[in-house]
Amino acid sequence: MYKTKLEDMKKHVRGENEYYVSDLTRCPLKRVYEERFPELVLNQAYDPTLLLGDIVHLGLESFLRKVFDEGMVKGVLGVEVEKKKSIGEYVIRGRIDALIELEDGERLGVEIKYSRRDIGLPLQHHVLQVKIYNWLYDLPKSILIYITPNRITEYVIEEKVSEEELLSLIRDEKSPRWPWECQYCRFAILCPNKKT
Numbered sequence: 001m002y003k004t005k006l007e008d009m010k011k012h013v014r015g016e017n018e019y020y021v022s023d024l025t026r027c028p029l030k031r032v033y034e035e036r037f038p039e040l041v042l043n044q045a046y047d048p049t050l051l052l053g054d055i056v057h058l059g060l061e062s063f064l065r066k067v068f069d070e071g072m073v074k075g076v077l078g079v080e081v082e083k084k085k086s087i088g089e090y091v092i093r094g095r096i097d098a099l100i101e102l103e104d105g106e107r108l109g110v111e112i113k114y115s116r117r118d119i120g121l122p123l124q125h126h127v128l129q130v131k132i133y134n135w136l137y138d139l140p141k142s143i144l145i146y147i148t149p150n151r152i153t154e155y156v157i158e159e160k161v162s163e164e165e166l167l168s169l170i171r172d173e174k175s176p177r178w179p180w181e182c183q184y185c186r187f188a189i190l191c192p193n194k195k196t
């Protein structure tokens, strides 16, 4: 499992002026440090908590496949669907957990989050991520699902980010972007902007 995760991470190479959706929902310095210290990034492949999140994703995606394959829900399901879209000189790239098109033509996205803590849901950066997906995949709404040891719940997100908001997220240099971020950041061991 660790090896597979490592090989998967090695495949993630950003193009010039390319931003992952996750780059826009977190501290912008992380993107800079990921280029400069790739060894610290690859180190994450050996983090069991991240692998546990991956396993939860696989489990729920496999459950979705089953309900579509067995006809319990009628429609078309895509999992781990990648998409790129340009905005000015920038390219936004994302991979939503699932895209669903129901029999009646309704389209919706599904984003799955595993969390050890059931506090403050839905988290602001996750809602922002889903709003960006709604823009990227041109969706009227998406479902943000949380799986925690105490609760499995979902939130319907109908808003999408505007292109102005996206550009301002790309250009925003405020670091950290969220007050709690440095506490969980692997670059905190060298970052001069670390907030304690």
Ligand code: SF4
Binding pocket: 027, 028, 029, 030, 033, 175, 176, 177, 181, 182, 185, 186, 187, 188, 191, 192, 193, 194, 195
């Ligand atoms: S330590 Fe804080 S400011 Fe520095 S990269 Fe990490 S999140 Fe950003």
